[in-house]
Amino acid sequence: MLQDLNLPRRLLLGPGPSLVHPRVLRAMAMPLLGHLDPIFLGLMDDIQTLLRWLFATTNPFSIAISGTGSAGMEAAVVNLIEPGDAVIVGINGVFGARLATLVERCGGKAIRVEAPWGRIIEPEAIASVLQRSGPMKAVAMVHAETSTGVWQPIEPVGRLCRDYNALFIVDTVTSLGGAPVEVDQWGIDACYSATQKCLSCPPGLAPFTLSDRAVAAIKNRRTPCQSWYLDMALVSDYWAEQTRAYHHTAPISMLYALREALRLVEEEGMVIRHARHRLNSDALIAGLIALGFDPVPLLDQRLPMLSCVSLPASIDDAAVRARLLTTYGIEIGGGLGPLKGKVWRIGLMGESSTEANVLTLLNALEEIGIQSGWLSTPGAALQAAARVYSCAATS
Amino acid sequence: MLQDLNLPRRLLLGPGPSLVHPRVLRAMAMPLLGHLDPIFLGLMDDIQTLLRWLFATTNPFSIAISGTGSAGMEAAVVNLIEPGDAVIVGINGVFGARLATLVERCGGKAIRVEAPWGRIIEPEAIASVLQRSGPMKAVAMVHAETSTGVWQPIEPVGRLCRDYNALFIVDTVTSLGGAPVEVDQWGIDACYSATQKCLSCPPGLAPFTLSDRAVAAIKNRRTPCQSWYLDMALVSDYWAEQTRAYHHTAPISMLYALREALRLVEEEGMVIRHARHRLNSDALIAGLIALGFDPVPLLDQRLPMLSCVSLPASIDDAAVRARLLTTYGIEIGGGLGPLKGKVWRIGLMGESSTEANVLTLLNALEEIGIQSGWLSTPGAALQAAARVYSCAATS
Numbered sequence: 001m002l003q004d005l006n007l008p009r010r011l012l013l014g015p016g017p018s019l020v021h022p023r024v025l026r027a028m029a030m031p032l033l034g035h036l037d038p039i040f041l042g043l044m045d046d047i048q049t050l051l052r053w054l055f056a057t058t059n060p061f062s063i064a065i066s067g068t069g070s071a072g073m074e075a076a077v078v079n080l081i082e083p084g085d086a087v088i089v090g091i092n093g094v095f096g097a098r099l100a101t102l103v104e105r106c107g108g109k110a111i112r113v114e115a116p117w118g119r120i121i122e123p124e125a126i127a128s129v130l131q132r133s134g135p136m137k138a139v140a141m142v143h144a145e146t147s148t149g150v151w152q153p154i155e156p157v158g159r160l161c162r163d164y165n166a167l168f169i170v171d172t173v174t175s176l177g178g179a180p181v182e183v184d185q186w187g188i189d190a191c192y193s194a195t196q197k198c199l200s201c202p203p204g205l206a207p208f209t210l211s212d213r214a215v216a217a218i219k220n221r222r223t224p225c226q227s228w229y230l231d232m233a234l235v236s237d238y239w240a241e242q243t244r245a246y247h248h249t250a251p252i253s254m255l256y257a258l259r260e261a262l263r264l265v266e267e268e269g270m271v272i273r274h275a276r277h278r279l280n281s282d283a284l285i286a287g288l289i290a291l292g293f294d295p296v297p298l299l300d301q302r303l304p305m306l307s308c309v310s311l312p313a314s315i316d317d318a319a320v321r322a323r324l325l326t327t328y329g330i331e332i333g334g335g336l337g338p339l340k341g342k343v344w345r346i347g348l349m350g351e352s353s354t355e356a357n358v359l360t361l362l363n364a365l366e367e368i369g370i371q372s373g374w375l376s377t378p379g380a381a382l383q384a385a386a387r388v389y390s391c392a393a394t395s
Numbered sequence: 396m397l398q399d400l401n402l403p404r405r406l407l408l409g410p411g412p413s414l415v416h417p418r419v420l421r422a423m424a425m426p427l428l429g430h431l432d433p434i435f436l437g438l439m440d441d442i443q444t445l446l447r448w449l450f451a452t453t454n455p456f457s458i459a460i461s462g463t464g465s466a467g468m469e470a471a472v473v474n475l476i477e478p479g480d481a482v483i484v485g486i487n488g489v490f491g492a493r494l495a496t497l498v499e500r501c502g503g504k505a506i507r508v509e510a511p512w513g514r515i516i517e518p519e520a521i522a523s524v525l526q527r528s529g530p531m532k533a534v535a536m537v538h539a540e541t542s543t544g545v546w547q548p549i550e551p552v553g554r555l556c557r558d559y560n561a562l563f564i565v566d567t568v569t570s571l572g573g574a575p576v577e578v579d580q581w582g583i584d585a586c587y588s589a590t591q592k593c594l595s596c597p598p599g600l601a602p603f604t605l606s607d608r609a610v611a612a613i614k615n616r617r618t619p620c621q622s623w624y625l626d627m628a629l630v631s632d633y634w635a636e637q638t639r640a641y642h643h644t645a646p647i648s649m650l651y652a653l654r655e656a657l658r659l660v661e662e663e664g665m666v667i668r669h670a671r672h673r674l675n676s677d678a679l680i681a682g683l684i685a686l687g688f689d690p691v692p693l694l695d696q697r698l699p700m701l702s703c704v705s706l707p708a709s710i711d712d713a714a715v716r717a718r719l720l721t722t723y724g725i726e727i728g729g730g731l732g733p734l735k736g737k738v739w740r741i742g743l744m745g746e747s748s749t750e751a752n753v754l755t756l757l758n759a760l761e762e763i764g765i766q767s768g769w770l771s772t773p774g775a776a777l778q779a780a781a782r783v784y785s786c787a788a789t790s
Contacts (some may be wrong), residue, residue, distance in 0.1 A: 005655065010428055010432065012429060019426075028424055033402060050682035065600070066463055068645075070644075106621065196427075196644055202648035202649075204646035249598040253598075277427055
């Protein structure tokens, strides 16, 4: 027989999940309503309203998909792309590459526009492919590349998509709730995210919105969507007030949690929330630079909720991360793919983005550094971070 | 600004979700570990061990898929069926029909073996198609048809699949945890279920197991699986102790809940749990027959966790169900598809399957019946149920 769950306390500063507010945990643990209960359907309406606000869109089709962020990515692709469709995919990390894979798995032709890991995809590179090639069904790219910490400009690509009549698919898994996402203003047609990053809700749902252009493209498909579970034409009949047709059983408890997490975002306010992410990230990066880490993206292209930094040669990746986890209860992320062993990915997302957490992590690193011999004098990292906070306080 | 979640109390006696034990809600609300935290990976191992026990299998591949039961169905089909594959699908309700749709959405050829809604698929009907037709990639059918309450014999079809070298896909969404499911003994190659039925865990995960034959079929695919999110070759690298490769972020809180729900099943014991479902269902059906309802399946083919009954002409489906929900806080299910308005589907699943709940529902129906004029003397339904319980107590 297994033991009771007896979990250690963790400070979650990796690339997600982030810390979850007690109010969200409490909402998630409420006894269940049925998925067709009128009161539950009302909660779904609340979620749709809050998601429209969060995505800055008037799209009627704004829902939470019953799967994690990757299910959101798959839903965007399998609903909009049909066999033979050509799709430009921006690739500068793991998640852009995953988008291309998904396009190919539904019979589309992925035209890869690549940039080095750690650099943005230049909108001009997309423009030049659009000029040279025939009609494109869509352009797909990642707003916040979680594998490199790069912050991709989206708006100029949105304008190109309108000019060339291509649908625009954007991954905001890591950015939504931590940095501006302007679905309508940027001309995004399909936008998906995840709950466990800057929304600080447990993983399991994918916030998702489709423009009317995208909904029309789905209506006009030549072939049925290859996924039934993620067929948005069917799923929308459950979320729509006029129909409420059973499709699959909604993940009720997760939707309670999401509603509460979105309320917390609303209570804080979007502008303040984004500024908080920016400030804590600036303080963290100042401290990390003082310790000899080197930001992977250019400083004006790095994300405010996820810092990807190269390790100084003196630091043993696995050993220090294990020490952080076991001695300090702090989780940070290692590198993916070609960056494995070379970088750390430190998330300050949602509830995890606080001054206390920045200082706690920097202090732990300094302690480990002194003990392991790769740091001789403590204090520089904390001092550098403190300077950022005090500048902000007096400005 | 939205209000706090302030939910009414519901007695969940529909076709799922069922009531959730407070221990499961409490486990789900524990603060999060990262999805690659060694302690979290240990919990995944616990879940795999308990799922093997629950499915009565030694299959190494026994996991929980990050989606609801329908995602489990899609995972079974998209991983095993390739374009051009012929698949026999047993259809006697909504969920068999859904299986056939999924087979077609991945380019397979669905050979429908149909039976009237409310009747089982005769194994002889499957045998005769296997004899007449060429080689079949698979046979797919539903163990517990949630739309009709029919209990499908599985073992004889499993033997046929072995004889004809076809993979055997079985839907145990509604049965697992409430009636025997013997994956190895019945020769099942892919078996999926859901958490919100007889396991009494919130919806959002699909328990899933693949035989070594099924795993080999996936390894030998001619084409990549059309779903990336549900690609079991990739997902298995996350669940396997040897690899633990990141695929998508696991729904951490839901997995806490499932682990606790499985512990509760283990503590009760499978034989006692199945007998409990049987007894409460017998009492319920005796009471419903006394009220003039007519079981849709034959009495020896009806499920112990879901009773589907035809309404007497005097009863107004929507009005009585609304009354049950608003006055008594009791949810039961209506009919699906051609049975809409004609039947009720009453679930006594997992935590919902208790003597108190049977009596509470029958009493509420008697009260409504007296008030609405379709019942003249109260007590017959309660008496009939009580007789079943007292027989069981003295036998």
